[in-house]
Amino acid sequence: MTPDELKLLIRTVPDFPNAGIQFRDITTLIGNGRGLAATVQMLAEAAQAAGAAGIAGMEARGFIFGAAVAVQLELPFIPIRKPGKLPIATIGVDYALEYGSDRLEIDPDAIEEGDNVVIVDDLIATGGTAEAAAKLLRMAGANVEQSLFVIDLPDLGGARLLEDNGVSVFSIMQFEGE
């Protein structure tokens, strides 16, 4: 399947979770087996090209794609979790969302110093989540140079924010001015 065909599998829901937000829902993409497989394949090829030694994914939607990419490449998966979920002393970063704020935490021992870790998530909007993830992974010793997304919303400037932080951005599809 092509990126344009995959884009047709995304469901857009207006005014969710707040008025004015066009919610790009991946439920309909992952509900299509061929679509899910093609998406994971594209992300895995990009992760391999970036020389990934590990894949990090953000709870919850980033777990779907990140874990699948890690399995495909036989690489470790590093879960970046919402607060209070890990049963150990964590390191964490607070961040702002398109519709609210949150916090991400990881196991500080999950990464070997200097490991090339690639970030995978379903969507980049303001980039706040991915910027926080990159900061956390770097605090834990990772080398973070590449991030991969199924969807980019360029109007919200997240990709630019990440590039300004030294993290390249790859996305399969974009929703711009629509």
Ligand SMILES: O=P(O)(O)OC[C@H]1O[C@H](OP(=O)(O)OP(=O)(O)O)[C@H](O)[C@@H]1O
């Ligand atoms: O670029 P940003 O403006 O930071 O937004 C993108 C983030 O928002 C969504 O996650 P959400 O926090 O809604 O959580 P979920 O994966 O648990 O649904 C999405 O999965 C990204 O992680």
Ligand SMILES: Nc1ncnc2[nH]cnc12
């Ligand atoms: N517009 C949007 N659609 C789906 N997930 C999102 N996360 C942040 N903004 C989003």
